[in-house]
Structure formats: structure tokens, C-alpha cells
Amino acid sequence: MANINWISKLNCSIMELLFKQLCKYTILGGYNLFFTDKKYEKEN
DSSP states (O other): OOOHHHHHHHHHHHHHHHHHHHHHHHHHHHHHHHHHHHHHHHHO
16 A cells, blocks of 8 residues: 555645646746647648
8 A cells, every 4th residue: 555655645746746837837928828829720
């Protein structure tokens, strides 16, 4: 069971890091860039 516990803790840290990166990306306007990319793809 110790292994499962360790893996879940690792997963939590990875998710936390990813979430922080996503937040940073959104704050920097990456969110808008993402959507303009999607619109551009539809037009072409």
C-alpha cells in the first residue's frame, strides 16, 4: 500500500505544478492566444 500512497502523492504534486503553470499561462494572456489559434484553424 505504501507504493500506491507514494504514487498518489506524486500525482498530486504533478497536478499542482501543471495547474500553477496553467494559471501563469492564463495570466500572461496565453488564454487569448489559445482561442485565436482555434479561430485561425477554423478559417483556413
